[in-house]
Amino acid sequence: MNALATASLRLDAGPVDYALLLVYFALVLGIGTLARRSVSSSLDFFLSGRSLPAWVTGLAFISANLGAVEIFGMTANGAQFGIPTVHYYWIGAIPAMVFLGLVMMPFYYGSQVRSVPEFLLRRFGRFAHLVNGISFALAQVLIAGVNLYALATVVNLLLGWPLWVSIVVAAVIVLAYTSLGGLSAAVYNEVMQFFVIVAMLVPITLVGLHKAGGWNGLTHRIMAANTDASEQLHAWPGSNLTGIANATLSVLGIVFGLGFVLSFGYWTTNFAEVQRALAARNMSAARRTPLIGAYPKALIALVIVIPGMLAAVLSPELAAYKASGGTLANGVTYNNAIELLIRDLLPNGMLGVAITGLLAAFMAGMAANVSSFNTVFTYDIWQTYVVRDRPDAYYLRVGRLTTALGCVIAIGTAFIASGYNNIMDYLQTLFSFFNAPLFATFILGMFWKRMTPMAGGVGLIVGTASAVTVDQLNRHGVLHMSGQGPSFVAASAAFVMDIAVSVAVSLRTAPKPDSELVGLVWSLTPRDTLKSTRLAEDYGWYRKPVVLGSGALALAVVLDIIFW
Template structure:
C-alpha cells in the first residue's frame, strides 16, 4: 500500500522560482489585454470580438471557458467522493449536447445574427420571455462567477495564507482589468493561453500522483478495497433500486444528467455559446463546440484521476475541515517539487480566470444588450452601450465577490454548480427546444413554461429534497431529479398554455423554427468542404470516441 499523505493544514510552500512563474503569467495576461484593446472600437467588438475569430481559437476558448477552477476542483472533488461515476459528466453529460449544439442549434443562433442567447427568445416569443430569460441568466452568471472566485480563494489561501476576503478581492481585480481592457477578445485569447497552462499544470500532477499509488493498478486495488468494486466502474451498481455513492441510477444519469441537465447547460449557457458567436463565419461557429468536444473527452484523465488518488492517500478527506474541494491543492502541495509547483499553481489560477472571465463577459453582454438597451435606454449611440458594457463588467465582478461567500458554504463546488444548472439552464432548454421545433408554440407558452420549470426545480430541491420529503442519498442525485422535474413541468405547462393561446403567424417565424428557412445562407468555401472539417464528421467522430472511452470502465 502506498504511503498516505499527512492531513496537514492546506499550505503550499513555494519559493522564488514559483513566484517568478506566477508573475510572468500575470504579466502575459495583462499584456494580452492591452494588445486586444486596440481592436475594440464598437460594442460588437467588445461583446462578440467583431465576429472575426477563427474556429480553432473559439474552439479552444469554448473548452477553456468551461475548464475553470470550479471544473478542476469540483470534478476532482466528485472523483474523490463518487469515484469513476464522475466520467458521466463528460462522456454522457457533455459530448452529445456539444455535438447537438454545433450541428443543430448553432445555425439558428448564428444565422439569426443574435448577440446573445436571450435575444433569440425575443425574436421567437417576444419581450416577456426575453426579459425573464435575461434576468435569469444574469443572476446565474454572477452566482457562477462567485463560485470561480471562491475556488481561486482556496488556492490563494493555500499559496500565501491570505484571508478569504483578501484572496477574493485581489483575484477579482486581475480578471476585471483584462476584460475592461480588451473585452471578449481579451478573454478569448487569454482562454486559449490558459488552456495550455492548465494542461501543463495537471499532466505532471496526474503522473506524479499515479506513481505515488503504484500506477493505475495500485490505485484500483486501494479504492476497490476501501469503497467496493463499483466505485471504480462507470455503470456498476446503477441499476434501479441499488444504492451507490452517487445516489443515482442509470435512468436518472441518462435522463437527468445526460439529457436535460447536459443539453440545458451546453445549448443555452451563453458563457459557452458566446465563444461560438464570436467566430468569423457560420461554418466556424458550428465547428467551435465540435472542436472543443475532443479535448473535453480526454480531460477526465487529468481531472478525475487526481481526485481518485486523493481519496486513496488522504485520510479523512471530506470530513471536518478537510473538504473534497481540497483534493487538488493537497496533492499539489505534498507531491510536486518547487518549479513544477509554480506551474501547477499558475494552472489553477489560469483555470479560475478562464471560468470567471467567461461568466463576467457573458453577464456584461446579456445585461447590456438584453436589459439595458431594449428596456432602459433604447436608441442610444453605440459608444453609450460600449461604456455601459465596461461599467457593467465592474458591477458583475463586485456582485461576484458577494456570491463567492454563498459558494463557500458548499463542501463540493460541483454539486453547487449542478444545483444552479438545474434551476436556470434546464428550463431554458425546454423553452428553446420546443420553440425551435414547434411552430405552434405561443409567446405566452414561452414565458409561462420557462417560469414554471424554474420554480418547479427550486420547489423540488428546497422543499421536497432539503425538507426531507424526497429521500435521495446525495446532492448530485437530487440535482438530476430536479432537472427531470424542471424539464417535465416546463414542457407540460408550455403545451397546455399553447393550446389556449394564439400562435404567431408563420411568416414571423421565418429562420427561427426548424424547417421555416435555410439557416446557412453564407457561401461555403472550398476549405469548409474538406471532409474532416464537416460538422457531421466531427460530431459523429466525437460521439464514437466518447462511447469507446466507456469500454474499459463499463462494470
C-alpha cells in the same frame, strides 16, 4: 476552513514558482492591453467583431468551461464518487456539444443574434426574453462567485492572505483584463489558459499514478479503503453518484436527468459557452467551435477524475475525511483534492506551473461568466428595457461598467460557494434551476411552430419553480436523496413541467404567424439559409461538422466502454 487546516494546506512555493506566476500575470494583462486596440464598437467588445477562427473559438469554448466546475468540482467528485464522475463528460457533455454544433448553431449564428436571450426575443417576444435575461444574469454572477471563491482559495493558500482579501484581489485581476479588451481579451487568454491548465493536470496525474503504483495500485488502494469500491471503479450504474439505490432508476437518472436535460440545457443554451461560437468568423467556424472543443473535453476527463481518485487515497487528511463519510471536522473537504495533490506531489518549479494552472482555470471560468453577464445585461436588459436608442459608444461604456458590476456581485456570491464541501452539488443545483427549463423552452419552440410567446415566458417560470420545489423538498427530508441525484430529479421535473405547461398555454393562446418564424423554427427554415460561404481554410473533409461530430461521439463511446 480553520487556521490549522489552512496552515497544513499551505503551498510551499519558492522563488521560481513566484517568477512563473509573475510571467503569467504579465501575459494575461498584456493580452488584455493588446486586445483593447481592436475594440472600437460594442460588437467588438461583446463578440470580438465576429472575426475569430474556429480553432481559437473551439479552444476558448472548452477553456471557458475549465473553471472551478472542472478543477475543484470534478476532482472533488472523483475523490468522492470515483469513475462514475466520467458521466459528466461522455454522457453529460459530448452528445450535447455535438447537437449544439450540428443543429442549434445554424439558428443562433444564422439569425445574427448577439446573445441567447436575444434569440428568445425573436422567437417568443419580450416576456420570455425578460424572464430569461434576468435569470441568466443571476445565474452567471452566482457561478462567477464559485470560480472567484476557488481562485481566492489558491491565493489564500499560496500567500496566506485572509480569504476576503484573496477574493477581492482575484476579482480585480479578472476585471482588469476583461474590461480592457472585452471578449477578445477573454478568448485569447482562454486559449493560453487551456495549455497552462493541461500542463498542470498531466504531470499531477502521471506523478500520482506513479506514487500509487500505477492504475492497478490505485484500484487496490481504493478496494482496501472503501466498502463501495466496486461502485467507485465502474461507471455504471453510478448509484453512489446519483444517490439512487435502484440500478435501473440510477441509470435512468444519469441518461435522462444528466445526459439529456442538464447536459443539453447547459451546453446548448448557456450563453457563457455559446458566446464563443458566436464570435467565430463564419457559419462553418461557428458550427465547428463546439465540435472542436468536444475532443479535449472527452479526453480531459482522464486527467481530472483520476487525480481526484488519487487524492482520496494518497492524502491522509482526505482519506480520513472520506472514511468518516464526510463528517470529520479536520478542515479538509473534497474541494481540496487538487490542492492536496499539488502540495504532496510536486517539487518547486513544477509547483509554480500547477499553481499557475489553477489560477488560469478559475480566471478563465470567471471571465466567461463575467463576459457573458455584461453582454446580456447591456444588450438584453439595459438597451432593451431601460435606456434605448443611444449611440453605440454609450453601450460600450455600459458594458465596461457592467463588467465591474459583475465582479463586485461575484465577490458577494463567492461566500455562498464557500459553504459547500463539494461545489458540484451547488453548481448542479443552479443548472437545474436555470438551464433545464430554458432547454425545454428552446427545444419545444425550435421544433413546434405552434408554441406561443406567452407559453415561452410562463413555461420558464413554472420550470424554474418546479426545480426549486424539488430541491426544497429534498432539503427538508421529504424526498430522502443524497449525492447529486436531487439535481438530476429537479432538472427532470423542470423539463417535464416546462414542456407540459408550455403545451397547455400554447393551445389556449395565439401563436406568431409563420412569416415571423422563418429562421427560428426548424420546419419553416429553408436548408439553404443554414449554410454560409466558407473561407478557403474551412474546406476539407476533416473539417466538415458531421465528420467532426461523429468522431467526437465515437470517442466518447469507446472511452465509456473502456471504463464500463
